[in-house]
Amino acid sequence: MGFAAGAEIERLVELLAKLPGLGPRSARRAVLTLVRNREGLMDPLSTALEAVRTKVRPCRICGNLDTDETCAVCRDPRRDPALLCVVEQVADLWALERAGVFRGRYHVLGGVLSALDGIGPDELRIGALVDRAKTQGVGEVILALNATVEGQTTAHYIADRLREAGIRASGLAQGVPVGGELDYLDDGTLAAALGARRALD
Amino acid sequence: MGFAAGAEIERLVELLAKLPGLGPRSARRAVLTLVRNREGLMDPLSTALEAVRTKVRPCRICGNLDTDETCAVCRDPRRDPALLCVVEQVADLWALERAGVFRGRYHVLGGVLSALDGIGPDELRIGALVDRAKTQGVGEVILALNATVEGQTTAHYIADRLREAGIRASGLAQGVPVGGELDYLDDGTLAAALGARRALD
Numbered sequence: 001m002g003f004a005a006g007a008e009i010e011r012l013v014e015l016l017a018k019l020p021g022l023g024p025r026s027a028r029r030a031v032l033t034l035v036r037n038r039e040g041l042m043d044p045l046s047t048a049l050e051a052v053r054t055k056v057r058p059c060r061i062c063g064n065l066d067t068d069e070t071c072a073v074c075r076d077p078r079r080d081p082a083l084l085c086v087v088e089q090v091a092d093l094w095a096l097e098r099a100g101v102f103r104g105r106y107h108v109l110g111g112v113l114s115a116l117d118g119i120g121p122d123e124l125r126i127g128a129l130v131d132r133a134k135t136q137g138v139g140e141v142i143l144a145l146n147a148t149v150e151g152q153t154t155a156h157y158i159a160d161r162l163r164e165a166g167i168r169a170s171g172l173a174q175g176v177p178v179g180g181e182l183d184y185l186d187d188g189t190l191a192a193a194l195g196a197r198r199a200l201d
Numbered sequence: 202m203g204f205a206a207g208a209e210i211e212r213l214v215e216l217l218a219k220l221p222g223l224g225p226r227s228a229r230r231a232v233l234t235l236v237r238n239r240e241g242l243m244d245p246l247s248t249a250l251e252a253v254r255t256k257v258r259p260c261r262i263c264g265n266l267d268t269d270e271t272c273a274v275c276r277d278p279r280r281d282p283a284l285l286c287v288v289e290q291v292a293d294l295w296a297l298e299r300a301g302v303f304r305g306r307y308h309v310l311g312g313v314l315s316a317l318d319g320i321g322p323d324e325l326r327i328g329a330l331v332d333r334a335k336t337q338g339v340g341e342v343i344l345a346l347n348a349t350v351e352g353q354t355t356a357h358y359i360a361d362r363l364r365e366a367g368i369r370a371s372g373l374a375q376g377v378p379v380g381g382e383l384d385y386l387d388d389g390t391l392a393a394a395l396g397a398r399r400a401l402d
Contacts, residue, residue, distance in 0.1 A: 044212075
């Protein structure tokens with residue numbers, strides 16, 4: 001880059017700029033913020049990053065991230081083991097946990113089927129999911145995949161595999177988001193919301 | 202935050218979210234990107250952050266950041282020591298260096314005068330600037346401060362101090378930015394551009 005800042009700073013800017021949501025400009029601002037606030041920000045950030053780097057790994061059961069081999073969700077005896085929620089990424093698991101609306105356990109696929117990217121069933125954790133559902137007394141699998149073409153293709157593929165194994169699969173409802181205004185919704189969402197309309201009691 | 206991710210990850214998200222340009226959401230995405238790409242991103246980032254944390258310090262002459270006590274710009278014998286460019290922050294110095302349009306040396310103030318925030322001349326590196334200009338054979342000081350009220354107030358204050366010491370001060374030209382369209386410019390810029398109009402040869 002060459003902005004007279006020394007190799008160490010340029011290297012840090014370069015690496016920070018690779019994070020999603022940051023570019024070269026915001027990475028430079030981030031580094032200056034760090035240098036200006038050593039005790040309050042740079043030192044703790046360095047420590048926290050090192051802790052995550054050395055301690056955090058994927059849960060061997062569900063794929064969530066934790067410092068333990070088995071994550072906090074899988075360890076929690078209050079969570080219903082008969083209800084399994086399948087998500088694409090760890091970020092989706094976190095989103096559901098933030099909402100606090102699901103009391104079962106999870107299974108992180110690690111992506112979606114994509115012929116274009118050469119991602120087939122063997123690249124995802126689908127085999128492990130079917131095994132787990134069959135052997136761990138799972139009664140229902142909720143396929144909470146993104147409402148994209150790839151997400152829904154993957155959901156249908158998994159639902160077929162589970163049906164063969166005699167396990168019930170369900171998907172998330174589609175419709176108008178809470179607080180959503182019709183005027184701002186896309187045609188696909190409007191069509192889905194209209195198609196799945198429900199009787200008002 | 203509590204999104205079932207373990208204390209280490211939550212701490213890292215919390216610290217990353219304090220960086221400018223990042224919030225909790227993008228900090229979570231950043232952490233997941235790091236965990237997914239350990240060798241390519243998390244390990245080098247941890248190393249780079251540690252290097253900056255332990256090695257980088259302000260240049261004792263100009264205030265730029267470097268691993269050396271005297272920064273690369275101040276060490277460079279090809280840079281004109283008679284021409285001094287005063288900037289508010291290190292980020293401004295970097296911006297000028299990226300543009301590659303200035304071949305003199307710099308002086309970083311570390312801020313601007315602000316009665317509201319209790320920042321007077323003693324909180325900035327103004328005394329050091331005047332001393333440096335008087336004793337180091339500086340012929341002209343360019344006050345490249347932001348075109349804000351505080352920046353211009355600070356520039357006038359410094360120009361007065363330098364005039365007392367018999368040193369010439371100048372400021373950046375104001376006007377239409379290169380590629381700028383009049384229809385999108387604010388009134389202040391238009392007024393400045395009109396007032397400082399120049400003859401076309």
